[in-house]
Amino acid sequence: MTAPPAAQRQPRLTARQLTLSGRYLAALLVAGVTLVPIAFVVLGGFRTNAQLNADPTGLPSPWVLDNYRSVLGSSVFWRLMGNSALIAVTATVLTCGLGAAAGYALARYRFRGREGVYTLFTAGLLFPLGVASLPVYLLLRQLHLLESWFGVALAEAAFGLPVTVVILRPFMAAIPGELEDAAAVDGCGRLGFLWRIMLPLARPALVTVAVLAFLGSWNAYQLPMLVFNQQAHFTLPLGVAAFQSQYSQDTAGILAYTALSMLPALGFFVFAERRIVGGMAGAVKG
Amino acid sequence: MSTVEERAAAPARSATPSRGPVRRRTGRRTRAELALLLGPALALFALFVLVSIAAAVYYSFFDWNGFGPPSRLVGLANYRKALADPVFQGAVRHNLVFAVLSVAVQLPLTVALALLLNGRLRGRALLRLIAFTPYVLSEAITAVAWLVMLQPGGAVDRGLRSVGLDSLVHQWLADPDLVLYTLFAVSTWKYLGFGIILFLAGLQGVPMELREAAALDGASAWQTTRKVVLPLLGPTVRIWIFLSVIGSLQLFELVWIMTLGGPAGSSATMATYVIDRGFRRYQFGYGSAVAVVLFAVCFVFALAYQRFALRRDTDGALTGRVD
Known part of the structure; x- marks a missing residue:
C-alpha cells in the first residue's frame, strides 16, 4: 500500500484511487460482516415467530413490541x-x-x-x-x-x-x-x-x-x-x-x-x- | 533498607542521635505495611489459583464421584484412561485444528484487513467502534445469536439462497465433518475486529519516514509492505499468535452452548470434555486429571512461547525489574 504523502508527491492518481477504494471496500466489508448478525438479532426481536419462519432474513412487518415488552416485564x-x-x-x-x-x-x-x-x-x-x-x-x-x-x-x-x-x-x-x-x-x-x-x-x-x-x-x-x-x-x-x-x-x-x-x-x-x-x-x- | 526509607528517616535521624531504635521501629512498621498491602492479594491469589490447582492434581489420583472425601486411590489410571479415550484424543485434535486454523486463516486475514484500513479513512473512529463490538459481547450471547442464525432453514441458509448460493447450504452444526469449521467461523466473527485493532495500533508504531524512504528508493507498495512494514509488525504478530493459541486451547463457551461438543463428540474440546466428564457425569477425579492435562498443555505452550518467541517483546514488561 502506498503511504498518502508519498502518493501525493508522485501523482499516480489511479493507483491512489485504487488504494483508497480498496480501503473503503475493506472498511465496508468489516463493518457489514460485524453488524449484519447484530442487526439480525435486534430486528428479529421486533418480529413474530411466524414472520421469522416465513422469511428469516426479512425486516419486521409489522413491527411488534411484544417480545421486548415481555422480556423487560419479566x-x-x-x-x-x-x-x-x-x-x-x-x-x-x-x-x-x-x-x-x-x-x-x-x-x-x-x-x-x-x-x-x-x-x-x-x-x-x-x-x-x-x-x-x-x-x-x-x-x-x-x-x-x-x-x-x-x-x-x-x-x-x-x-x-x-x-x-x-x-x-x-x-x-x-x-x-x-x-x-x-x-x-x-x-x-x-x-x-x-x-x-x-x-x-x-x-x-x-x-x-x-x-x-x-x-x-x-x-x-x-x-x-x-x-x-x-x-x-x-x-x-x-x-x-x-x-x-x-x-x-x-x-x-x-x-x-x-x-x-x-x-x-x-x-x-x-x-x-x-x-x-x-x-x-x-x-x-x- | 530502601534508599527511600533512609531518606525518609533522615529528619528523625538528625533529631535523635541514637539511630538504632528508630531504624528498628521503621523496619517493623515497614513489615506491617507490607503485610497489609501484599497480604490480602497474595492470600486470595494463593487460595484460588495455587491451592485449587494443587487440589486438582491431588484429586486426579483418585476415582472420586464427589461425594465424601476422595478415598479410592487409583494412581495414574485417570491419566491413562484419558489419553486412551478416543473422545479426548479427538478433543485435543480439535483444539489443535482450531489453533492451526487461527494462525493460518485468521492471522493473514487480520493483517490484510489492517493493512488495507491503515491510512486516512473517513469514519475511522466509527469503524474502530464497530469492529470491536463483537469482542465486547459475551461468548454466551455470540453463541446464542449464531445458534439461531445457523438453524436449518435459518437466516444464514436463507441469506445464501437469496443470493443464489443454494449449493452452499449445509447442516452447519449437525454435520460432524463441518461443525468444527462452523464454530471456527463464528469465533473468527467474534475475534477478527480485536485483531484488526491490535494490528492498527502496531502499524502506528511503523514510522512513516521508513516507508517514504523505501518509496524514494523505488520500492513498490507491495515491496514496502513486505520488506519494511511486515517485519516491523513482528511483536504484534507474536503476541497475537500467543493470545490466539491460548484462546484456542481453552475454547469452551461457544462450543458448549452451540453443540455441547457434539454431534457425537465431533466438536468436543479439552475444556468441554473436562466439564462433561468431571461435572456432568460426577467423575471429579477423572475430570481433575483432564483439567491437569489442560493446564499442562497451556503451561508448556506458554512457557515455550515466552522463552523462544516473546522474550524480546516482553522484556521489561513482564520480566522487568524495578529498582
Missing part, C-alpha cells in the same frame, strides 16, 4: 441483570483494591523475595479461569460457597489479580521518587502516599484494569454455570443460554432476550471505548 431478567452487576462490581473492586495495594508494595518497597512474589503473580497469567474452572468449582464447594455470588466474585478477582499487578506495578514504579521524599518531608507516611498521591496519579492505569476486570466478570459463563444451579442466582450470560434451551421454539423471544442482554455491555463499551481498546492493546503489548 422480573427474572432484571434479577439476573442485578446478579451480574453485583458480581461484576464486587470482582472489580476486589481486583483493583487488592491489585493496587500489591502493585504498590511490589513497586515501591524493597524486601527479600520481592521478585519472587512478582514472578508468582506473572505466572498466574498462564492460568486463566477458563482452564481452572473445575478445580475452582471444587474449591468453592469445599468452602461452602456454591450458589454464592460472593464466591464467584472472589474467584474472578483472584484470577484477575495477575494482569492487574502486571499493569500497575511498572506504572507505579515510574512515579518519581522525589515525590515520595517530598511527601515524607511533609509528614506523609508511605500508606498516606499511596492513598493521597499514588492512586490519583495511577488513575489511567486503574481505569484500564477496572474495565478489564468488569468486562471479564460481566461476560463470564463457565464458572457461574458450574456454581449456580438455581435460576434465581444466574447471571445474564447464563440466563441467555438457559432461555435459549428452555424456549427453543420461540425464536423471536430468544432474539429479544439476546438483544437486551447485549445492551449493557454495548453501552458500557461505547462509554469506555478508549479505555477498553487502549487497555487491551496496552495489556497485550505490556
